[in-house]
Amino acid sequence: MGGGAVSHGAVGGEAVGAHVVGSDAEALQIADAFAATLRDGAAERDRQARVPVEELAALGRSGLLGLTVPARLGGADVSAVTLAEVFRRLAVADPSVAQVPQNHYVFVSVLRHDGTEEQQRRLLGDVLTGARFGNALSERGTKHVMDMRTRLLPAADGTLRLNGTKYYCTGALTATWIPVFALDEADRLVVAYVPRDADGVEVLQDWSAFGQRATMSGTTRLTDVAVAPENVVAHWHTYExxxxxxxxxxxxxxxxxxxxxxxxxxxxxxxxxxxxxxxxxxxxxxxxxxxxxxxxxxxxxxxxxxxxxxxxxxxxxxxxxxxxxxxxxxxxxxxxxxxxxxxxxxxxxxxxxxxxxxxxxxxxxxxxxxxxxxxxxxxxxxxxxxxxxxxxxxxxxxxxxxxxxxxxxxxx
Structure with missing residues (x-):
């Protein structure tokens, strides 16, 4: 693996024409079918530390990414029992591919609990078409995991600008959106939903762990990334x-x-x-x-x-x-x-x-x-x-x- 950046177009993470899952039972059936397509290639993907581009595109088309979208917005709104079982079955086949969408569901949940009605309809509607959230949460070199340096602050021209460096960014390389944990001007935790191909976003292929190789959980650099206010969720409320x-x-x-x-x-x-x-x-x-x-x-x-x-x-x-x-x-x-x-x-x-x-x-x-x-x-x-x-x-x-x-x- 090299340490260079890869453009969104080079990896093709966006799925089009996604199926919409209608029930918990259907979710498990689709999970089994998708897992069957992963099983035979798992060892080879591991050996090559290959970005699972085709597999993730198939995941998007399968409808599994919309499992936790609320029913009122057209999603299946499956139970935690079903979702955990979907993940277990996928992980039996290939845990690297299974881990890639883990934070996708986390950030669907963030929108469900902290997002506005407009954010939910727009971003979760995107999910139902096959869009996938990556993640940019953790940082290296800080005092501990809760010590964060990434900031979302107003610039002189009044726009919101995002600056920071993240690591363990599972799924970011091939995502449609990269949700980013950052602190605002009052040091409160927010989530900025950033398009993968936004100016100032650089996702590196520098993941070199001896396991979960195909997750590509490496570095994301954010340099003066302009963030629309309507793409910012006040996440600090969750922990109050x-x-x-x-x-x-x-x-x-x-x-x-x-x-x-x-x-x-x-x-x-x-x-x-x-x-x-x-x-x-x-x-x-x-x-x-x-x-x-x-x-x-x-x-x-x-x-x-x-x-x-x-x-x-x-x-x-x-x-x-x-x-x-x-x-x-x-x-x-x-x-x-x-x-x-x-x-x-x-x-x-x-x-x-x-x-x-x-x-x-x-x-x-x-x-x-x-x-x-x-x-x-x-x-x-x-x-x-x-x-x-x-x-x-x-x-x-x-x-x-x-x-x-x-x-x-x-x-x-």
Whole structure:
């Protein structure tokens, strides 16, 4: 990968003529069909660290990007249970492609909860035609993840100008819009929805992580980018009240980790059945009949299934909080945040464990680069570094022992 910028036209991220999904059941059917198109090419995309241009265009046409658009605007408005399951199924096939639209749904949610009626109709209407939101949230080199230097400020001529450098900009390279976290002149958090091809926007292909290679989660530079006031959302309001915005974004990450765990388990089992040799002391004709191998796969399978159950429980808890409307109670919002934190921490631990442990059961030949089975561990290890699991367990432990609700900062 080089470090140069790529123009919007060079990668062709905009989809045209998107299908409009009508129900939760249809969403799962389309997810299965789309996942089937991803599965066979996942290893090759990983090896090449290729930008999945065609795959993302197909995602736009599929209608999946409009799943959480409100029904009153023509969207399917699916449940968190359905959306998490869509992500899990896509991640089983290719977690890199699955991660690209994660923040898309986050910024649809921002518009739903903080956007004006005009912003919702215009920008979410764009989503229903296949437009995709990227992201420019995080920054490198600051004191911590909540320390932000990007600013949206009035210029001398009265226009709003955006300046800053972002990293981990998953999806920005091929997006239609890049929503940007910035602070305004009063140091309040806003989201600026910036067209991908706006003057002053430079998206680099400098993502060099050993996992989630095809996400292209590199740098976005913003230099005196003119932002129309009607494309700015006052996001600080979200954190002035109990909220599940953070839990919503986190559960999609959790679903990706759980999907990686399931994929690693399935690929490991397939290799043992079809290619692994039994150890001579086992006195078995097939590695698939070795009792120690069966025991360990049974243990790993139980953990994967537990992670899947926790994911669903978390999504149900999130749906229960969302059912209270835009202002859920502190107790409901806290319960959702804790359930999602538990699912994400445990699911990530399981993904890393399963993706590593299968090699001891498959044998030395499984390490051959031709199989690319190490991508499961690399993807799991990279993606689970998004935010530390240790704090998620701490917040859950504090609630279990002391009844303390989690903080309201959105990164539980």
């Amino acid at each position: 009240r109990p909220q599940v915005a953070g839990a919503f974004g986190q559960i999609l990450h959790a679903a990706i980790d759980v999907g990686i765990a399931g994929a690693a388990l399935a690929d490991g089992a397939r290799f043992v059945r079809e290619q692994a040799r039994p150890w001579f002391e086992a006195a078995e004709e097939r590695a698939a009949d070795e009792p120690h191998v069966l025991l360990r796969f049974g243990q790993l399978g139980a953990k994967v299934h537990a992670a899947e159950a926790l994911l669903r429980r978390a999504a149900e808890t999130l749906d229960a909080a969302a059912a209270q409307g835009p202002r859920p109670s502190a107790e409901a919002a806290g319960a959702a945040s804790l359930a999602v934190a538990e699912a994400k921490a445990f699911g990530g631990d399981v993904a890393v464990e399963v993706a590593s442990e299968i090699f001891g059961l498959m044998g030395a030949s499984a390490s051959d680069a031709a199989h690319d089975l190490d991508r499961h561990w690399r993807n799991a290890r990279t993606h689970t570094l998004h935010d530390p699991a240790r704090w998620k367990y701490v917040h859950n432990g504090n609630h279990i022992i002391n009844g303390v609700l989690p903080p309201n900062h959105g990164l539980v």
